[in-house]
Amino acid sequence: MIYFDNAATTYPKPASVAKALAYAVTSVGGNPGRSGHEMSVRAAREVYKVRRAAAELFGSKEENTVFTLNCTHSLNLAIKGILKEGDHVIISSLEHNSVARPVCALMKKGVECSVFDVYEDDGQTLEGLKRLIKNNTKAVVCTVASNVTGRVLPINEIAALCRDKGIVLVCDGAQAVGVMPLKVGNGINFLCMPGHKGLYGPTGTGLLVSDGEYELSTIIEGGTGTTSTETEQTPVMPEKLESGTLNTVGIVALGKGIEFVKKAGLDRIHKSEEKLCSRLINKLSQMNGVTVYRDKGSYLPIVAFNVKNMHSSEVADYLSSRGFALRGGYQCAAVAHKYLGTLENGVVRFSPSVFNNESQVDMLCESIKNL
């Protein structure tokens, strides 16, 4: 099967990641931060190495780099850790359910929410966002780039606005990390991400990185290996947000994924994937009845399309039967599909990785032509 569903999770993983998984299972056996014996300390050292590598990549400090299970977990920690009853939050019209659903849950507990539209013109998007800011606006939570279409939001301008207004900015970097340069600071207070997408780590890994300006309250409490005689949660980061045993095996392998991305270079990764997207868009635009969801704005290497009036899941099923893995349906993004006007048929999503090539795109196009 030719895999074009890397926005869901990247596949294949680099050989170094697979090797690190085996190494961690067989050789990093202790529980990090729980005991004083050599195996436990060694595991903690391995975890710290990855924490430091991630902190470097995203402009944070080790103590503000929290390991999570996935991007949804990171977003829940950030959103529910910052918003309280009476606060107002603003999200974008392109959000994934990992933002929309936690916010929806908080609305039942007295948090107000507004949605800003993402226009073709970034200036118009910013103006719309500005108009929604109120006295009780505590946070803006938005994706860096849509997981449906790849549309990139004017995140630096949004960050500057939030910084000026003293508003917390929580960014969903699910599709953007590993493809475009992103760092916390300069208005970006929290950056949430999966480890298993653009960072090429295994599933079950994620990161919540912050600039340290705002403190999060906890939504999960438990064992942290420190102050164990007290029932109150430790206030010390990152352990405060990392209750329970860490996914040491996944984290060690994630470290190799981060190393792979650093070595390949974000610019090179982006260019190689965008080249495949351009090739696909060019070929799709020559086919009758194919709609590609792109405007003049900036995009990450993701292409959303539909064929004739078919439901996107039917198209994806057909392509699967021809040996291609693409995601149809709604990509867990109800808000985005409502805004895009694609609630009826969803979209087919093409998302390449560095391991794909042009001839694979050409083969895919031949199959789409037969529909």
Next chain:
Amino acid sequence: MNKRSISIFSLSSITYAIKAQSVLKKEGISSEVIKTPKDMGKGCGYSIRLASDFHRAEEILTQAGIEIKAKKQITKG
């Protein structure tokens, strides 16, 4: 008879203990991560133990923004 000195710094967490070890290593000071001795803190916790360099190590850790929860120097011999 030679006197041997051991320094112990109790830190906030395992992350800070490993960070402290890493910061000191860059400055040429070797240390080991240990569980915090009973007389230096309540409950579970982590410390670093090093031979000598007490004041220099303290200065390096403070400059690196690593909070020292407790410290002690033991002289033997």
